Amino acid sequence: MVQFDPDAIGEIALKWHREGRGAVLATVVQTWGSAPRPVGSQLAVSGAGEIAGSVSGGCVEGAVVVEALELLENPSAKMLEFGVSDEDAFAVGLACGGTIRVFLEPVGSVLSEEILGAIVSAQAVRRPVAYVVNTASGEGHVAGRDAFPDRFLRDQSGFEDDGETFVAVHNPPPRLVVVGAVHIAQNLLPMARGAGFDVTLIDPRDAFASRSRFPDEAISDAWPDEALNALALDARTAVVTLTHDPKLDDPALMVALTSSAFYVGSLGSMRTHAKRVERLSKAGLTQAQIARLHAPVGLDIKARSPGEIAVSILAEVIAVMRGAAE
Structure with missing residues (x-):
């Protein structure tokens, strides 16, 4: 797996999509226990099976890639849940296991090119934005700092109280x-x-x-x-x-x-x-x-x-x- 700037994963997915290679963006939306990667971590998967970023430090990436490639054939949003065993966790450098939920969005069909382009453009000029998506319907939009001031202050992505609306905070890097x-x-x-x-x-x-x-x-x-x-x-x-x-x-x-x-x-x-x-x-x-x-x-x-x-x-x-x- 190639290591990329974590703030550039969306940019890479957008590039793959625009080149006609297909792309799926996978985002960690919830964790329990000693999860390998924090909420908001992302993995981009191309139609050729190339990956950029990480959602688990290596222990579930293979399963995410398989699911992503299937979604490119039959586009829809999909929620995956993985329990990372203590044995698998140890293999990727963790002391103990945990559970993660990963939300998959094919670019272009579910996550629109316009929305992803707006996020990437905001990152390029250090403008903070949030991607707000209903994980049940797959419908999303871009919001500014004023919509979620506490989340931007804490640099904290996560679900709203309804349990379906996920807010991905894209602050510029410090x-x-x-x-x-x-x-x-x-x-x-x-x-x-x-x-x-x-x-x-x-x-x-x-x-x-x-x-x-x-x-x-x-x-x-x-x-x-x-x-x-x-x-x-x-x-x-x-x-x-x-x-x-x-x-x-x-x-x-x-x-x-x-x-x-x-x-x-x-x-x-x-x-x-x-x-x-x-x-x-x-x-x-x-x-x-x-x-x-x-x-x-x-x-x-x-x-x-x-x-x-x-x-x-x-x-x-x-x-x-x-x-x-x-």
Whole structure:
């Protein structure tokens, strides 16, 4: 099975359909116990039996493919339920088994090309949307964040109270923007990417933001405030400044703290932060805006090395994103 970006499964299914290869989209809609994949996980199956994504980590994919290929011959929506035994669960790296329900939709006949195209287009521009489908009838539509604000906030797909209406939340992936190509950033960026974040590095200093130091990163050499404005910071974005240089950090913070970014953090001691607060206040930020700033950045785990500090920063970003920290 080829591994794909989990946010691109719908795009792959749409591509297969438009190429005339046929496609079925399978979605985990409910789980019990230690299920292998969370609700909302998806698997795309082509008419040739190609697959992208996962609904179980490998233990029921084969059965889903068989059912999907049958649906391409006789199109309809179909709900499947699997009990993952402890033995099968162990084989795919789990401690114990569970039960999952998987909803299958042939693209074009049940899940319309128009609806799937709208979802894929929204993902491309980081616009949050929900796919709302009645699993009994197969009828679905696209809704915005306002229709399910709590679900979008918790990033939680699931059934509504009627037990038939499934809401698949398609939030844009979280994004981490780091200002300052320092040693901490060398550790933080790959860690954040591994945790599912889109990452961007900003530093106009060529000696710091060189390809030899950051060979795999998206780097902007624009001035930090210009770069952040160009990125259009949204509620799924975290910003961390690491330069220790007010000429670079302060312009970035002025933009980030007046944006809808869910997290803004800055490196420095309490003494450094006190001076920073004074500067930001004089620059026109309100007390409420300045209070959004996490500084010193990161959870207090007594971190010392750049790698440990990176761990503390990413942990705090995730804690704030998941509502486990203020």
